[in-house]
Amino acid sequence: MRAPMKCTGLLCAGLLVIAAGCSGANSRVATHINQEAALTGNLPYNPLAWKVITSWIDEQNGTMSTLFGNDAAVQYARNNSGHDYPSGAVLAAVTWSQQEDPRWFGAGIPSSPKSVEFVSVIKGADQKPSWSYEKYEGSPLKESSKAEASVPGDRAAWLLAQRAAVMP
Amino acid sequence: MATGSPRAKAVVWIAVLLCIVFIGIQFIRPAIENPPVTAEIQAPPAVKQILRSSCYNCHSDETKLPWYDQVAPAYWLAERDVEKGRMALNFSEIGELSAAQQKGLLFEAINQIQLGVMPLPAYRAIHPGSAVTPExxxxxxxxxxxxxxxxxxPQAQVQAADAQYEAWQHAANAIPAVQPEPNGIAFIPDYKNWRVISSTDRFDNHTMREILGNEIAIKAIAEHRINPWPDGTVFAKVAWAQQPDAQGISHTGAFVQVELMIRDQKKYAATKGWGWGRWRGADLKPYGRDASFAHECVDCHKxxxxxxxxxxxxxAGQGTGGQQ
Known part of the structure; x- marks a missing residue:
């Protein structure tokens, strides 16, 4: 009795090994939405509902950013090489911490959001443009700085100077 | 006497017949030849050791089959695997390719291992010790x-990207005349107005990408219906060269390509329910030489x-709060 049972056990174990090998179940492939990278908190606009202007990667800080714009901003950036956005244009730079792509060694993808920055162009009473800059940080994202001026600050100017990525 | 009964006789005859067939098929042997190694991979010994024990039997000109692979019909399977394996990646000839091409193949190989696709699961099951361990x-x-x-x-790369940008700005409002792929998939110029699904930093080939989705794709994400994706889903993956500035920040440099995946279970049943297309360069030249190019796409996504x-x-979260 003993020997045949042992044999059956071994056979089962062998079949299991083969089945496991063939099914190719791999946790890296499991279907999921990247909830970790979601923009939580109370933002004035949802950049992810907007169109993309360009993106950049800061390897030293382990972050990746995407610059979005509302329709006025995107329309301007894709047709003008200057930095003179029209009144009503809003840019949104979303910066994520980067994580290794579990499905592709050799790639980094967004992890948790680090900051969301908005630059808005507003036309004042005297018809002269002014700029507002707002930064949101933390989890959930909270306003961490806000500035309004007739001349964009350094960071706002840097964001306004990023040219659109070529999308033929 | 048992041997006298007709039934026992039949069993013996069948056994003899099977034996003859088994011996007979041993003579059907397409040869697996080991041509001289011409341009073997250059890698540290520890790396080469792993490639030798897990990959070389099918991916080199130094195939060494164990005895149980020498017996037909197992031999036929081995022969087919070796032929296909060498065609896809041959560590005995890889040195003939450019450094970038070699690197690309190695990244792909590691990804196939990491995702459990290589060595082939059936091969792993039969050949103990061939699986690549986590270490x-x-x-x-x-x-x-x-x-x-x-x-x-380098300055030349920056200048080329600048020239491409200027030309694109001048033609920004013109819809380019773009040829469809040879499998009939047409280019969709509106891709640039779709929402962002994700982005990738492909440091393996120095590109950066934005993955965009049409409205059906965005709705599917909001409703968590992404396996399978619904018919009508279209993705566009846009790639640019990474262009690092003096501060080490990589910006979108020259546009490299845009790729489409179009979901239609029935229409594209032959290519796993997706229509595949890739247009390269600022002039958006279709990638495929003939319709069979799509198998390359499918193989890579397998x-x-x-x-x-x-x-x-x-x-998550493209679908909400689209206020301007």
Missing amino acids: QLEILRAYLHPPAPKQAA PVRKNDYVYTAPL
């Missing part, structure tokens, strides 16, 4: 990804077949 995988990964600080892009052949894990 060995770490050795391969470390070999391919030594940390290297980014150098500012490791994620359980995820409906999609690599991207989409970001």
